[in-house]
Amino acid sequence: MRDREVVIVGAGPVGLLLACLLAARGRDVVVLERxxxxxTRSRAIGIHRPGLDALDEAGVGDRVRxxxxxxxxxxxxxxxxxxxxxxxxxxxxxxxxxxxxxxxLLRGRLGALAxxxxxxxxxxxxxxxxxxxxxxxxxxxDGGEREIAASVVVAADGVRSxxxxxxxxxxxxxxxxxxxxxxxxxxxxxxxxxxxxxxPTGLVESLPLPGSRRRWVVRQDAxxxxxxxxxxxxxxxxxxxxxxxxxxxxxxxVSFIAAQHAAREVVRGRMVLAGDAAHEISPIGGQGMNLxxxxxxxxxxxxxxxxxxxxxxxxxxxxxxxxxxxxxxxxSAFYMSMGEPASGVALAxxxxxxxxxxxxxxxxxxxxxxxxxxx
Ligand SMILES: Cc1cc2nc3c(=O)[nH]c(=O)nc-3n(C[C@H](O)[C@H](O)[C@H](O)COP(=O)(O)OP(=O)(O)OC[C@H]3O[C@@H](n4cnc5c(N)ncnc54)[C@H](O)[C@@H]3O)c2cc1C
Numbered sequence: 278m279r280d281r282e283v284v285i286v287g288a289g290p291v292g293l294l295l296a297c298l299l300a301a302r303g304r305d306v307v308v309l310e311r312x313x314x315x316x317t318r319s320r321a322i323g324i325h326r327p328g329l330d331a332l333d334e335a336g337v338g339d340r341v342r343x344x345x346x347x348x349x350x351x352x353x354x355x356x357x358x359x360x361x362x363x364x365x366x367x368x369x370x371x372x373x374x375x376x377x378x379x380x381x382l383l384r385g386r387l388g389a390l391a392x393x394x395x396x397x398x399x400x401x402x403x404x405x406x407x408x409x410x411x412x413x414x415x416x417x418x419d420g421g422e423r424e425i426a427a428s429v430v431v432a433a434d435g436v437r438s439x440x441x442x443x444x445x446x447x448x449x450x451x452x453x454x455x456x457x458x459x460x461x462x463x464x465x466x467x468x469x470x471x472x473x474x475x476x477p478t479g480l481v482e483s484l485p486l487p488g489s490r491r492r493w494v495v496r497q498d499a500x501x502x503x504x505x506x507x508x509x510x511x512x513x514x515x516x517x518x519x520x521x522x523x524x525x526x527x528x529x530x531v532s533f534i535a536a537q538h539a540a541r542e543v544v545r546g547r548m549v550l551a552g553d554a555a556h557e558i559s560p561i562g563g564q565g566m567n568l569x570x571x572x573x574x575x576x577x578x579x580x581x582x583x584x585x586x587x588x589x590x591x592x593x594x595x596x597x598x599x600x601x602x603x604x605x606x607x608x609s610a611f612y613m614s615m616g617e618p619a620s621g622v623a624l625a626x627x628x629x630x631x632x633x634x635x636x637x638x639x640x641x642x643x644x645x646x647x648x649x650x651x652x
Contacts, residue, residue: 281307282585284413284427286401286440288312290321290376291552291569292433293383293395297335298577300391304585307425308387311400313418315384319461319531321376322484322492323563325649326369331570332379337386341379345372346487351471351647353631357519360475360628361635361643369648371471373486375461376566404430404443406546409586428585431549431576433569436538438554444545451537451606453559453613456497458505460530462522464491473616475631476517477624480561480616483520493522494561496616497532505530535559535613537606543598544591551576556602559609561616567649568605572598601652608646 283299285292288310299306324332324345332338348371350364365371387394398418405412411430416422432440441448467485474481479496486492495513497505505513507524515521524530538557543550552569559565572594579594619627634643645651 278415278423278425280410280426281305282427283307283429283431283580284309284411284425285431285433286413287432287434287552287554288380288384288395288397289316289433289435289552290380290383290566291573292431293380293387294331294335294570295431295433295551295573295577296394297337297383297386297390298573299580300387300394301336302577302581304581306391306394308395309399309401309413309415309425310395310397313398315377316380317377319375319377319459319492321379321560321563321566322373322486323567324372324374324379325563325567327571327649327652328567329370329372331567331574334574335383335386336390337382340382341372341374344378344382344487345374346469346485347372348471348485349469351473353473353475353635354518355475355628355631356477360631363635363640363644363647365644365648369645369650371648373484375486379566401434401440404440404548406548408546411547427547429547429549429580429589431551432554433551434554436553436557438550440548441540441550441554444548446545446550447541448538449541451539452610454534454536455559455561455613455617456532456534457494457561458497458510458530458532459492459494460507460510460524460528461486461490461492462524462528463489464522465489467491474518475615475627477618477620478517479618481514481517482561483518491522493524496618505532533560535561535609537609539599539602539606542595544595547588549576549591549594555598556605558602558605559613562605562609562612562647564605564609564649564652568601568652571601571652604652605649608652
């Protein structure tokens with residue numbers, strides 16, 4: 278394999294967006310992705326202002342807007358009562374689009390900018406920093422092994438980053454952790470507003486998606502990860518909210534642990550971590566992908582500042598990743614605490630806090646918080 282200026286490991290949304298930004302500036306970049314097909318898992322849906330700015334810079338913002346649903350606002354409810362209602366200003370919208378579609382649009386854009394820059398079915402098995410370049414050992418789909426060298430290698434290989442592990446970079450746990458189940462269902466006549474049910478027995482989120490669909494997310498009891506059936510999830514949503522979504526027996530809800538972590542270092546010589554490899558942000562609040570895209574914008578800026586064969590100075594990038602990661606972690610921890618099971622005085626205090634945050638005096642500040650202002 279011929280040597281490159283930048284090799285990106287991982288064609289998730291962060292690796293793909295970074296590749297688009299670098300290719301648009303004429304950098305010689307390749308993305309190595311172990312999957313041979315697209316990732317069809319149901320994950321990120323929320324796109325906020327920082328994410329939209331990054332997509333615009335990559336040249337796919339208009340296509341994303343054309344396919345996405347614009348949330349008109351959101352409500353917080355508890356025990357049948359409306360606690361808060363917020364609208365999102367046009368300049369700070371929240372869009373929803375399935376991550377598989379966002380990924381597909383980014384893949385298409387990369388193909389248009391640099392045909393052949395995405396190599397699927399290529400798994401990075403080893404990494405060696407040689408001082409003036411980094412050499413990767415890559416296994417391709419046919420089982421053969423090759424080497425590729427680059428001036429800079431960006432590990433955008435996700436939350437379980439093998440490169441972070443090989444470099445021995447500490448993965449620090451941040452508050453909080455909880456277990457959730459979710460399912461995306463058909464929802465004819467769906468209302469373009471999000472509803473958060475902060476119920477005494479735990480959070481239920483109801484989030485509209487394009488194409489008359491809706492995502493339901495339900496906080497589950499602590500304990501080991503357990504599969505939950507469509508019927509069980511439907512019954513639990515009804516118990517907490519009084520609404521029984523039509524999940525259909527053939528859909529299998531997904532259970533996931535929302536955890537938070539940060540890599541202690543994100544730059545080691547010519548190796549750089551980006552996206553979930555650098556920080557895991559709880560999905561509650563929908564910030565992780567957007568934050569990874571902001572990282573990618575900053576990184577592209579730094580990598581294009583000087584000739585790439587010179588040792589790039591990435592201290593500014595590292596500081597910004599740590600700073601914005603801390604902010605996102607604090608916000609997600611707060612959102613998760615608003616959805617914990619609660620009773621008595623704690624529940625009354627939480628309801629009062631939510632009412633205050635949704636009041637006319639605080640509403641603008643709160644919608645800024647929810648739309649990732651300052652991150
Ligand atoms: C249920 C859920 C809901 C979420 N909702 C939101 C949301 O609404 N908004 C939001 O902003 N974020 C959300 N997130 C977070 C978001 O999905 C992630 O932040 C985002 O996917 C991170 O992108 P990434 O490119 O860094 O990593 P990933 O998407 O994990 O991509 C990493 C890629 O690297 C590849 N790879 C790994 N190892 C190797 C290797 N050795 N060689 C080659 N390739 C490799 C993998 O196959 C993968 O394709 C959610 C997450 C979950 C789980």
